[in-house]
Structures are given as C-alpha cells and as structure tokens.
Amino acid sequence: MTNIMRASPPGLSENEAQETGALFVRAAGRAMQVLAAFHQASGPLSLSEIAARADIDKSAAQRLVHTLLTLGYLRRGPDGRGYLPGIRILDTTLDLLRLDPMVQKATPVLLELRKTVRERVDLSLYDETRLVYALRMQSKRETFYATLVGHSVPTFCTAGGRAALSVLPDDAARAIVTRTPLHAYTSRTETSVDRIMDEIAQARVDGYAVVVDEFVQGEVAIGVAIARDGVPLGALHVAGSLAEWTPEDFVEKVAPLATEAARAILGSL
Incomplete structure (x- = not known):
C-alpha cells in the first residue's frame, strides 16, 4: 500500500550535495541522513537498518547514532531495542512553526475559517514535489494520519x-510533476502528466483546485495557494466527506470562504 503519511521529499544525494561547494560539511550531512532514515520507518530501527537506510557504513552509523543519542536527537526504543527519534527534534519543530511568518499570520485566520465551515482546515508549506502540513484544524471525523x-x-x-x-x-x-513519483493513492488518482497539467491549468483559472477521491477515498478537498511574486509559499486546504457533501455543493460553499481566507493570510504577510 502506498504510504500517505509522508511524500518523498526532494533532495540531493550526498555526492550531489558535496558538489555544491567547499562549505558543505560532510559529517553534518551524514547526521541528517541518519535522522532521515526514520522517514519511512514503522518502528525502532537497528544500527544495521540505520546504516543501510542512510547509505553509510556501520562504523560511521555507530558514531553518529552515539552522538545523536547523547544530544537527545535519538533515543532507545522500547526495552532498549533499536533507536527512535528523540524529543529534542520537537524543539526544532517548534522553532520552525513559531518563527515562520506565514504560520504566525495564518493561525487566527484558520481558526475562524474552521468555525465557519466546520470541516477540516489545514495549512501546508510548499516543498516543490510535496506539501508539508504546518497547521491542522480537525473536524468531527479524523484518522491518525490527518x-x-x-x-x-x-x-x-x-x-x-x-x-x-x-x-x-x-x-x-x-x-515538477514529471520528476514526482506518480503513485496511485486511490483508484481515482490521476497519474497522466498531461491530465494533471490540465487540472493545474483549471486551478490557475479558478483560483483554487478541487480534488475528489484522488488522495483520500471518500474525500472532497479544496486547495488555495498562498504565493508571493509568482512563488508558492504554501496552501490552505479544506476537506469534507463525500458522505455529507456533493462536490458541487462543497465547492459552492467552501471555495469563496477558502479563497478569502488565503487572501487574508497573504495580505498580512
């Protein structure tokens, strides 16, 4: 089953990163590779698994794991078996969220939008081939991933x-679409580049995008970009259940509210 918890982040290989200049610190890069080893993990990882996922030798992995464990960025798994991300990573996550201008300005806007539409409202940050959720205002139907x-x-x-x-x-x-792995997350996920581009063109005309059943079965979602000077910063999302809405009714009610909210966020930046 395709993972809907995390889309693969864009990035450079270690060799490609080193080619960006003499300022690149190889040891720091490898430490980040160790932390990234947990991106698709379903539980604690052994030292051998970390080395394999980080694409480094076991000796280097042992030294890096010990360093990160000592600093609190890794911790032991249950019963001392394997390793898991450590609590210090949440300190860094908090710094990102509290210092990001868009998250600061969007929070009160999303709270008000959530009261009005009474459906799930999210704010995401743009990362080319993926969006990363920074704020999540839940509705009455939720699953763990949401x-x-x-x-x-x-x-x-x-x-x-x-x-x-x-x-x-x-x-x-x-x-960007061409270099993205075009996985079918549901039976209705569009994986033709040309047809995806048609949908993007329609969103350009409408000022928002609508997706029905393509990423989450039984869900209709509206997305509005938050962008400046032709550069996307992120997006505002509102999602509802097809058991309660027709796509047409959802668009009619939610699209104007979501568009207005996105405009308010951008205007406050």
Missing part, C-alpha cells in the same frame, strides 16, 4: 498541491 503536523502529501494529486503548482509557469509546474 492529525499530525509534519505529515506531507504530494503536490500532483492534492488540492493544495495543484493550487500551489498553478502559481508557477506551465513549464516549471510540468517539470
């Missing part, structure tokens, strides 16, 4: 993602 800040989704098949891509020139948006 409650987590830091959960990420692909841009190609989500409402917020297509809205964000619609801000870009067509060739730039196509380049």
